[in-house]
Amino acid sequence: MLTAEVTVPVSAERAFATLADGWLYASWVVGASHIGKVDADWPAVGSRIHYRFGLWPVLISDTTVVRTIDAPHRLELEARLWSVGSAWITLTVVEQSPGHATIRMVERAARGPARLIPGPAQDLLFAARNQESLDRLADLIRARSQNE
Known part of the structure; x- marks a missing residue:
């Protein structure tokens, strides 16, 4: 299973606070x-973010639901995408050393x-998108930590 990963120069608590801001x-x-x-x-279990997905003018409204939370270490989400289905996303935060947190992201249909696609093929489909998502999250975390 391919895992997207990024390390940020903040504590696990600070990293998770940005991650958990809906x-x-x-x-x-x-x-x-x-x-x-x-x-x-x-981000309580069962709570939702209501969002639009896609590029204007073709936008699809849907939700992401919290399935599990163990702050500041784990957040599991189910991201729905209209009638296409949904994906299970697991985000983990580990403080590798004081003030340095590693965030990992795994996604599965x-x-x-898409559930019919074998796991390794799903990894290839999701890997670049998930890494870009974590890179963006890392930028937000860094910016927020500089402004606090």
Whole structure:
């Protein structure tokens, strides 16, 4: 299983705080273009981000749901994509040394036609997108830590 990974010069708690900010989701998740609503209890299990996916003028409205949370170390999401299905996304944060957190991201098709694609092929489909998403997240984390 291919895992996207990035290390940032902040504690696991600070990295997770940015990761868990639902209003920032479209800033770092490749493809998400607009956040319409974030449930008040986000990122509690079952809470949702309501967003649009795609490029204007072709935008699809859908949700991402928190399935598991173990702050500041793990966040599991189910990202839905209209009638195409959904993906299970696992994000882990590990403090490798004081003030240096590594964030890892794994994605698997959970429902829909993409589930029929073998795991290694899914890795190839998701790898570049997930790495770009984590690179964007790392930039947000660095910017927020400089402004605090």
